Amino acid sequence: MKKASIISIGNEVLSGQTIDTNAAYLSSKLLSNGIPVVSSYTVGDDIDSIVRALKLAGDDADVILVTGGLGPTDDDLTRQAFAKFLGVELQLQDELLRKIQDFFTSRALRMPEINKVQAYIPAGADALANSTGTAPGIMAKTMGKLFTAMPGVPSEMKQMFDELVLPKLSKFTTGQAVVVRKLKCFGTGESNIATLLGELMQRGRNPLINCTVHYGIITLHIIATAKEKSDAREMAEKDEKLLTKLLGKLVYGTGEQTLAEVVGEKLAQQNKTVAVAESCTGGAVAKLLTDVPGASRYFTHGWVTYSNTAKTAELGVPAELIEKHGAVSEQVAGAMAKGARERSGADFAIGTTGIAGPTGGSEQKPVGLVYISVSSANEHETKRFVIPGDRNFIRLRAAQTVLNMLRLKS
Amino acid sequence: MKKASIISIGNEVLSGQTIDTNAAYLSSKLLSNGIPVVSSYTVGDDIDSIVRALKLAGDDADVILVTGGLGPTDDDLTRQAFAKFLGVELQLQDELLRKIQDFFTSRALRMPEINKVQAYIPAGADALANSTGTAPGIMAKTMGKLFTAMPGVPSEMKQMFDELVLPKLSKFTTGQAVVVRKLKCFGTGESNIATLLGELMQRGRNPLINCTVHYGIITLHIIATAKEKSDAREMAEKDEKLLTKLLGKLVYGTGEQTLAEVVGEKLAQQNKTVAVAESCTGGAVAKLLTDVPGASRYFTHGWVTYSNTAKTAELGVPAELIEKHGAVSEQVAGAMAKGARERSGADFAIGTTGIAGPTGGSEQKPVGLVYISVSSANEHETKRFVIPGDRNFIRLRAAQTVLNMLRLKS
Structure with missing residues (x-):
């Protein structure tokens, strides 16, 4: 080799x-x-x-x-x-x-x-x-x-x-063939993946299965070695199928696919559009979506309503709602998503609000608290997350979580 | 040593x-x-x-x-x-x-x-x-x-x-002390910096001056070596002053400062606000600005008007203007900035429109073409850039260029 x-x-x-x-x-x-x-x-x-x-x-x-x-x-x-x-x-x-x-x-x-x-x-x-x-x-x-x-x-x-x-x-090159397949997962931790896969992750196994994590995105590397490329490919593909079955909806894609690409492909295929209304993620969701070439097919409108005034003026979030529940609340996240959907006419709209830190947290609303809302014609869901880490990690992990919710809905 | x-x-x-x-x-x-x-x-x-x-x-x-x-x-x-x-x-x-x-x-x-x-x-x-x-x-x-x-x-x-x-x-270790200072620059290329600094960048010189580039941000490392820490510090500081004088407005900061931090600090000090209307940068400018803790003091509104409909409905860009000059044009960048300023009431507003690629370019409007407009009460300026590189590079370099224009205006 x-x-x-x-x-x-x-x-x-x-x-x-x-x-x-x-x-x-x-x-x-x-x-x-x-x-x-x-x-x-x-x-x-x-x-x-x-x-x-x-x-x-x-x-x-x-x-x-x-x-x-x-x-x-x-x-x-x-x-x-x-x-x-x-x-x-x-x-x-x-x-x-x-x-x-x-x-x-x-x-x-x-x-x-x-x-x-x-x-x-x-x-x-x-x-x-x-x-x-x-x-x-x-x-x-x-x-x-x-x-x-x-x-x-x-x-x-x-x-x-x-x-x-x-x-x-x-x-x-000639001689030995190595085929590497990658499975991309989101929605759980590394140790849970290890528990779910058990002996499959043992060292010395062929294919070897390795795991790396980046802002919540777990990449499983399936590394198959054989004399012939076709054999290595077959081994890798067999494991890929097995792991995909074991991990179910945790798997969002393969190879170098990003969550934004997978979501974008799904939306484009269904001829659907998405609009985003962001507070704590500050444009990160829009950026991730538009990192993908051709995003204009499904991404139309984005708002970064960082101030309360902007939330009210641009998305129609009632000032009383903000007053009553606070800008970081399930209710405001929901109203942002609804407002974004009405204003844009998009099929899906999301709203994010949270505390990215390092300051601004309290016992009731700690740094890392993020509400994410996804709104469509039939469904309206808001989820609460507490993401540990620094400002950068919280914002990016929250943005990826938005995309993952969108993936599971669309 | x-x-x-x-x-x-x-x-x-x-x-x-x-x-x-x-x-x-x-x-x-x-x-x-x-x-x-x-x-x-x-x-x-x-x-x-x-x-x-x-x-x-x-x-x-x-x-x-x-x-x-x-x-x-x-x-x-x-x-x-x-x-x-x-x-x-x-x-x-x-x-x-x-x-x-x-x-x-x-x-x-x-x-x-x-x-x-x-x-x-x-x-x-x-x-x-x-x-x-x-x-x-x-x-x-x-x-x-x-x-x-x-x-x-x-x-x-x-x-x-x-x-x-x-x-x-x-x-x-005994004997030797090293002090490192960093100057952060934006607005020119590495070779121009080398020309401007001439012999100061010679190898073997003490302090040694090194140069690294990241999405257009040039970091000059001043590495001073002496027996005593106080001497090394003095040498580094002397060079820092000299380089700052030679490079003038190209220098935006020191140490680990980002452009977004420097712009944010200036805006906060002057009690001014900024709003952004983005097309090709797709939320990247808003994200960079809100990467900085406390950005809510000066950043209020952001729009990612990716579709023409959004540009018209959210920012009031006349449909005829888009029709006549195309969405990627000096006129539309200007209208986006003006619209963002009117809607938000911010002191400064910026508009970006361009072709991030990899497709969508033409001879007249190549991939990498970006118009950036900065609008304030007294001034309105739109600049044209052609940024070489891939989609990711074009978008991030454009977003940093926006921040740099804002720094020079504010």
């Missing part, structure tokens, strides 16, 4: 100023393509350190992926380190220079002189086009191993990896 | 299922305590790989911090690897066993047999108490270097590091 090693370059990663999400992205993508990552190195912007890491990674693995250090400034040294490691000179590639100049020209800007350095590539290596930034990547084969350098900016790295590197890798 | 190296252990980190936030936490803490991290390794749950990483890290640095692999299950091998690296046996520590048993007893549970393994520590090494979990840490001195192992669970790791490891380190 081919193996991979990852090198992250940059003082900002080493000093903790940037959390390295690139390594996790690459690891997960490589694993799903049957190439497990066996080691990962982080080094600063220093030629000798990068060269040493390239040697170590080359000892560990067949595919070596480097991110970072391709920018235009003096502290970006990956180009030089690659050249030193390969024992060649850097060469100016005219076509690359034109592309970088075009990048600026198309934005009505002049290329700063320092960007010229990005058009230099180690002799004999290939340049990888960067469709969203100025830093081209580098790909070189040596000693039967594939060394690739990509920009450190996550969006540029992802695009380059998915479009240019991954297609090359599939030709490069 | 003493240096540090970090080793993260665990198949879940290597496979990308877990993003390694421990390394960033430790790096940043170590740097502020005058111990820069010079390398970082990630290896799987495998004794030989861990031993090799311990050797490499020991070559690089004086302080070696390991996280992960201290759990009770078979795949937790950090204890064994430490013993092998040190050339000693694992020994059962009775007091440690009692502590682990107490952990369960105090929760009315019986200790599972497998947890007993956590009471074994390499002979001659010290155990570090874990106040929030069952896995004790390990600390050993060898060849004048300090090797420490801590649990991988971030909350347990942080507590152990802050309470037990850091106090030891301050005795271990």
